[in-house]
Amino acid sequence: xxxxxxxxxxxxxxxxxxxxxxxxxxxxxxxxxxxxxxxxxxxxxxxxxxxxxxxxxxxxxxxxxxxxxxxxxxxxxxxxxxxxxxxxxxxxxxxxxxxxxxxxxxxxxxxxxxxxxxxxxxxxxxxxxxxxxxxxxxxxxxxxxxxxxxxxxxxxxxxxxxxxxxxxxxxxxxxxxxxxxxxxxxxxxxxxxxxxxxxxxxxxxxxxxxxxxxxxxxxxxxxxxxxxxxxxxxxxxxxxxxxxxxxxxxxxxxxxxxxxxxxxxxxxxxxxxxxxxxxxxxxxxxxxxxxxxxxxxxxxxxxxxxxxxxxxxxxxxxxxxxxxxxxxxxxxxxxxxxxxxxxxxxxxxxxxxxxxxxxxxxxxxxxxxxxxxxxxxxxxxxxxxxxxxxxxxxxxxxxxxxxxxxxxxxxxxxxxxxxxxxxxxxxxxxxxxxxxxxxxxxxxxxxxxxxxxxxxxxxxxxxxxxxxxxxxxxxxxxxxxxxxxxxxxxxxxxxxxxxxxxxxxxxxxxxxxxxxxxxxxxxxxxxxxxxxxxxxxxxxxxxxxxxxxxxxxxxxxxxxxxxxxxxxxxxxxxxxxxxxxxxxxxxxxxxxxxxxxxxxxxxxxxxxxxxxxxxxxxxxxxxxxxxxxxxxxxxxxxxxxxxxxxxxxxxxxxxxxxxxxxxxxxxxxxxxxxxxxxxxxxxxxxxxxxxxxxxxxxxxxxxxxxxxxxxxxxxxxxxxxxxxxxxxxxxxxxxxxxxxxxxxxxxxxxxxxxxxxxxxxxxxxxxxxxxxxxxxxxxxx
Amino acid sequence: xxxxxxxxxxxxxxxxxxxxxxxxxxxxxxxxxxxxxxxxxxxxxxxxxxxxxxxxxxxxxxxxxxxxxxxxxxxxxxxxxxxxxxxxxxxxxxxxxxxxxxxxxxxxxxxxxxxxxxxxxxxxxxxxxxxxxxxxxxxxxxxxxxxxxxxxxxxxxxxxxxx
Numbered sequence: 001x002x003x004x005x006x007x008x009x010x011x012x013x014x015x016x017x018x019x020x021x022x023x024x025x026x027x028x029x030x031x032x033x034x035x036x037x038x039x040x041x042x043x044x045x046x047x048x049x050x051x052x053x054x055x056x057x058x059x060x061x062x063x064x065x066x067x068x069x070x071x072x073x074x075x076x077x078x079x080x081x082x083x084x085x086x087x088x089x090x091x092x093x094x095x096x097x098x099x100x101x102x103x104x105x106x107x108x109x110x111x112x113x114x115x116x117x118x119x120x121x122x123x124x125x126x127x128x129x130x131x132x133x134x135x136x137x138x139x140x141x142x143x144x145x146x147x148x149x150x151x152x153x154x155x156x157x158x159x160x161x162x163x164x165x166x167x168x169x170x171x172x173x174x175x176x177x178x179x180x181x182x183x184x185x186x187x188x189x190x191x192x193x194x195x196x197x198x199x200x201x202x203x204x205x206x207x208x209x210x211x212x213x214x215x216x217x218x219x220x221x222x223x224x225x226x227x228x229x230x231x232x233x234x235x236x237x238x239x240x241x242x243x244x245x246x247x248x249x250x251x252x253x254x255x256x257x258x259x260x261x262x263x264x265x266x267x268x269x270x271x272x273x274x275x276x277x278x279x280x281x282x283x284x285x286x287x288x289x290x291x292x293x294x295x296x297x298x299x300x301x302x303x304x305x306x307x308x309x310x311x312x313x314x315x316x317x318x319x320x321x322x323x324x325x326x327x328x329x330x331x332x333x334x335x336x337x338x339x340x341x342x343x344x345x346x347x348x349x350x351x352x353x354x355x356x357x358x359x360x361x362x363x364x365x366x367x368x369x370x371x372x373x374x375x376x377x378x379x380x381x382x383x384x385x386x387x388x389x390x391x392x393x394x395x396x397x398x399x400x401x402x403x404x405x406x407x408x409x410x411x412x413x414x415x416x417x418x419x420x421x422x423x424x425x426x427x428x429x430x431x432x433x434x435x436x437x438x439x440x441x442x443x444x445x446x447x448x449x450x451x452x453x454x455x456x457x458x459x460x461x462x463x464x465x466x467x468x469x470x471x472x473x474x475x476x477x478x479x480x481x482x483x484x485x486x487x488x489x490x491x492x493x494x495x496x497x498x499x500x501x502x503x504x505x506x507x508x509x510x511x512x513x514x515x516x517x518x519x520x521x522x523x524x525x526x527x528x529x530x531x532x533x534x535x536x537x538x539x540x541x542x543x544x545x546x547x548x549x550x551x552x553x554x555x556x557x558x559x560x561x562x563x564x565x566x567x568x569x570x571x572x573x574x575x576x577x578x579x580x581x582x583x584x585x586x587x588x589x590x591x592x593x594x595x596x597x598x599x600x601x602x603x604x605x606x607x608x609x610x611x612x613x614x615x616x617x618x619x620x621x622x623x624x625x626x627x628x629x630x631x632x633x634x635x636x637x638x639x640x641x642x643x644x645x646x647x648x649x650x651x652x653x654x655x656x657x658x659x660x661x662x663x664x665x666x667x668x669x670x671x672x673x674x675x676x677x678x679x680x681x682x683x684x685x686x687x688x689x690x691x692x693x694x695x696x697x698x699x700x701x702x703x704x705x706x707x708x709x710x711x712x713x714x715x716x717x718x719x720x721x722x723x724x725x726x727x728x729x730x731x732x733x734x735x736x737x738x739x740x741x742x743x744x745x746x747x748x749x750x751x752x753x754x755x756x757x758x759x760x761x762x763x764x765x766x767x768x769x770x771x772x773x774x775x776x777x778x779x780x781x
Numbered sequence: 782x783x784x785x786x787x788x789x790x791x792x793x794x795x796x797x798x799x800x801x802x803x804x805x806x807x808x809x810x811x812x813x814x815x816x817x818x819x820x821x822x823x824x825x826x827x828x829x830x831x832x833x834x835x836x837x838x839x840x841x842x843x844x845x846x847x848x849x850x851x852x853x854x855x856x857x858x859x860x861x862x863x864x865x866x867x868x869x870x871x872x873x874x875x876x877x878x879x880x881x882x883x884x885x886x887x888x889x890x891x892x893x894x895x896x897x898x899x900x901x902x903x904x905x906x907x908x909x910x911x912x913x914x915x916x917x918x919x920x921x922x923x924x925x926x927x928x929x930x931x932x933x934x935x936x937x938x939x940x941x942x943x944x
Contacts, residue, residue, distance in 0.1 A: 013878065014880050016885065017876070017880065018869075018877055020882050020885030021858075021876045021877055021892060022818065022861075022869070022873065023818015023858035023889045025885055029817075030817035032815075197920065198820075198822045198884055198919075246884075247885075248884035248886075248921050250920070278824065279822070279823045279824055279825065496884065497883035497884025497885065499883070660880075662879060662926070666880060666883055667883075669923060669924070669925055669926065672922065673922025697825055698822075698918070699825065704922070704924075705917075705918055706912075706914050707911060707915045709924050711928075712925060712928065715925055
């Protein structure tokens with residue numbers, strides 16, 4: 001059956017395109033308010049220290065300074081439910097805020113920071129996550145009493161077991177390993193990564209009486225609202241958060257603490273306060289992709305059946321996190337329990353506290369970090385039984401009907417397995433289509449056989465699969481019909497660059513049968529739009545956009561009810577198209593504008609149903625939504641310099657349904673480029689003694705450029721569209737998934753090229769050279 | 782802090798300003814003149830985001846003092862569309878038609894760098910586009926699309942000039 005859509009599936013122009021190409025889009029740093037003050041923050045130079053004494057008198061005397069905050073004059077509140085207070089007497093990582101200054105200009109505020117005198121008592125710090133587990137190791141948080149996070153009074157994790165481990169499994173792993181012909185095990189660490197939003201964190205707070213308006217560059221307006229209201233002890237209704245033109249956060253955009261401090265300073269001075277981080281501050285004062293130490297053990301039969309997997313993940317959280325165990329629960333599910341049909345699986349994870357900057361959400365959120373290790377061991381397993389690595393994956397990959405669970409369940413329970421929907425038959429489809437596109441059969445010459453050897457240059461090919469969940473959360477939306485028949489959509493979600501506003505307008509226009517140009521989407525204004533969590537965890541399409549579709553259908557019903565009598569037809573016989581309400585199959589119609597002109601009250605509302613109401617037609621089981629990724633990559637390794645060049649990249653993704661093809665491709669590319677940077681060029685250099693980040697700038701921390709990616713002739717995207725049970729018209733969130741498979745595919749290709757399995761975290765030239773040398777010695781010994 | 786009186790010619794308009802001698806061009810453009818279309822990503826010359834054209838050549842406005850901009854023609858993203866009709870420049874049009882942006886922060890710098898390239902080399906190859914833009918970082922990873930947009934823009938400009 002081919003469905004006819006008027007605007008869905010078309011690459012319409014982005015709603016925000018014109019203002020972005022003209023420089024008219026107003027981001028937070030571009031906004032100027034009368035009498036506005038500028039805030040700057042003094043940050044801890046130590047990994048762990050206590051403030052013995054802090055003297056701000058000279059800073060306060062500096063002309064132009066209007067407000068100075070320290071731990072002595074702000075409320076003792078935990079921002080984002082973290083351990084630390086807003087401004088704390090004890091500092092738990094280098095870069096933690098010690099004081100805040102608001103002044104007439106950013107320069108004066110900066111100058112004032114230099115005049116604040118702090119006497120620190122330096123405390124023993126723990127930097128290495130494994131040392132942190134040793135008895136007698138320094139405690140990252142002395143008051144907590146352990147470096148292993150077991151929940152706090154503020155954050156309770158019901159599913160965390162008493163020994164401090166989060167566990168998830170199915171079947172019987174001991175039995176599975178007993179059935180195996182071969183058992184392989186390996187430890188691989190995954191590197192940290194800096195979100196590196198193109199625009200450092202920024203916020204403006206302004207009061208009118210007892211009401212606060214906060215212009216924030218956030219992808220989580222709901223959490224920001226909750227946090228601001230909690231810290232300021234005021235009703236959420238009296239706070240309005242506006243997040244127009246948020247800037248790519250890739251998971252990390254959420255300025256809770258900064259917003260609260262700016263709000264306090266704005267209140268005390270009676271003037272608006274703007275805080276814009278410098279790039280260095282954004283590096284050391286926000287958060288980053290977590291690092292996992294992944295231990296995996298896999299059992300495999302000679303015929304290529306994987307019988308069991310056991311995974312143990314030690315996560316280095318740094319000093320604190322806004323998402324305790326949430327990230328690991330993703331990994332326990334996707335990477336460790338659901339990447340393949342391994343009948344028996346057990347995964348366990350622990351979060352370790354250290355005195356480095358805390359981790360936070362970033363693209364893929366737990367899955368890429370674990371898949372990076374799992375998919376390298378899967379490759380070794382395929383080699384062990386001498387099976388083509390692509391065939392091995394095809395044989396074992398997940399499909400429709402396989403056991404599945406939603407990640408919130410891992411945190412809160414109850415643990416009840418549902419299934420993957422029909423859309424997850426995309427795995428075999430993507431593997432086969434990517435293989436064809438990448439000419440796998442021609443290029444793969446067998447284990448231990450590189451594609452080409454030319455002096456110091458070795459060429460190889462590798463494959464990996466990946467997956468990540470699509471979140472489904474409560475969300476509501478309003479579709480307001482205007483008198484001329486155009487529609488205004490109100491949604492609590494955020495346009496952060498991903499194209500949410502555009503795709504949402506397409507969905508509303510499609511439902512209402514009106515032109516895309518006649519839909520405008522009002523985004524992320526908590527004073528105007530109904531709630532949505534924001535745009536995180538690939539939920540935008542399946543949650544808030546789904547609510548918009550339901551709201552648009554509701555508005556359409558109301559139009560039908562008014563049109564029916566005028567067309568002498570029953571509501572069931574009507575359809576909306578071309579700006580009119582038609583009696584199906586006839587030209588008998590009435591323009592939507594005519595109905596709305598006299599009925600200006602028409603408003604549709606929509607609420608997402610609970611996720612457990614989405615059930616498989618055949619089995620009645622709850623369907624959980626995941627997206628699949630397959631990546632085949634061809635690399636060239638220079639064994640003299642250790643440099644890896646990506647020669648050709650073929651990547652397959654499933655969207656459920658593509659709402660806007662260009663936007664889909666752009667989101668795929670985002671994931672691939674980010675994965676490329678994550679494993680090849682970006683490397684956190686943290687001083688093992690002091691915990692200080694040594695490269696907090698974009699000269700020494702290299703994110704990929706045009707030249708790090710292959711040209712258009714060597715860059716292939718494959719998209720599968722199998723409608724998902726979740727999301728509007730079968731569309732689902734897939735963006736984060738797009739990065740999950742590239743990292744391990746590169747590592748596997750490096751093995752094919754060089755004959756050496758590299759187990760280092762970042763595959764930087766320095767690390768590759770060192771690995772090639774080490775493994776050579778291991779072999780000769 | 783010592784101040785200096787200068788005249789900056791930006792997008793064809795002379796601005797008489799009194800600026801700190803240490804002020805960078807990007808700060809003066811954004812804070813003094815109010816042209817906030819020029820964006821800042823790193824503020825240390827590593828990302829190309831704040832690119833403006835100085836006498837037609839791309840320059841990083843975060844690495845240049847405002848006082849050094851005197852006597853030069855400075856073009857920012859606000860000066861690219863037809864100043865009289867408001868019609869978008871052909872490169873801007875392609876970026877709109879083909880969604881050559883995501884978050885949009887790198888977009889002004891990308892478009893201006895592309896303009897300088899096409900002005901100098903009206904028929905660039907894909908490799909030349911990638912090379913010319915390699916100093917402009919896009920964290921949204923839109924490199925394939927931006928390359929396509931610049932090549933299409935060059936084609937459109939060529940067709941327009943031969944009409």
